[in-house]
């Protein structure tokens with residue numbers, strides 16, 4: 001029998017999603033507003049807009065900060081040294097500069113204790129990023145950061161994760177999410193921006209309305225690509241079409257990004273998907289707990305420390321493996337058993353963009369280590385008990 005391969009990421013779409021997509025081609029623009037209202041209820045927020053990507057959502061917020069900054073010398077955005085390299089694009093397109101701080105090897109997220117050293121008169125914004133779906137400490141930042149600095153949560157990969165029952169992305173005054181392929185919930189592409197203070201609502205809506213709209217032809221093409229995606233993320237489709245799918249995976253660094261309005265097709269898919277948003281998140285939470293039980297207390301494996309008040313809808317389940325040979329062996333053993341893993345970004349941002357290093361000191365030691373030793377295990381809803389048992393056996397064979 002053919003050994004099926006489970007992809008590293010993927011929302012398990014069903015026929016109703018495909019039907020919603022086809023119906024969405026004829027839906028009016030008001031569908032987008034309806035989907036925004038649906039997400040508002042879920043996230044318990046008052047202000048929110050949908051755009052074409054997490055990158056655009058971030059860009060519009062940075063544009064807002066620039067307009068409302070207290071001092072024109074404020075042009076720096078603090079981000080952790082291990083994250084999506086594409087995040088530099090909206091920062092630089094907004095005419096701002098990225099400033100890195102190391103990650104904390106215990107949490108795998110930004111080392112907030114290093115913030116004081118990084119903050120200067122030039123700091124415009126701080127971006128705690130909830131990497132892999134793991135919440136980054138944010139509440140304390142709201143209390144200690146002066147109000148001339150904007151705090152913006154990057155919850156691109158953490159839709160469904162909570163701190164003290166509050167959704168990540170809704171704790172700081174500003175936040176954004178991604179609905180791109182591979183994220184916790186995907187409407188093919190998409191981004192959500194959210195903010196607390198009503199005084200920004202009008203200007204952010206203006207920014208959104210100024211974005212170009214896709215043509216009818218582009219919308220139809222998107223619908224077709226979405227239908228192809230629904231097949232490609234299923235193990236049977238993924239296995240049979242692997243030779244084709246691997247060609248569509250991002251392997252090169254992006255040098256620019258497109259910004260346009262969200263579409264009613266995506267909104268129609270989203271509204272249908274949102275009927276299962278809680279069960280999809282729950283699967284990630286439960287699978288995460290099962291993976292913790294498998295990888296806990298193994299010599300040579302480091303897991304992220306999670307606080308009791310965190311509810312983690314893992315986007316990917318991250319482990320650090322000290323011995324790189326063992327890491328390779330585990331990766332191969334899992335693949336032999338149909339479980340695909342990933343290293344995500346193989347370098348930290350200071351290594352990819354040396355101009356972000358201010359001096360030669362090894363300031364980003366933890367981010368460098370994480371980039372090299374990271375292995376990501378899929379925790380998504382297509383990982384069932386059989387897959388969890390396979391992962392357990394593979395781990396026992398290697399460690």
Ligand SMILES: Cc1ncc(COP(=O)(O)O)c(C=O)c1O
Pocket residue numbers: 052053054055056083084086087129131154156157177178179180190191
């Ligand atoms: C942490 C993080 N922030 C932002 C983004 C950008 O989101 P999008 O792909 O929707 O533009 C990503 C995407 O991979 C990400 O992982």
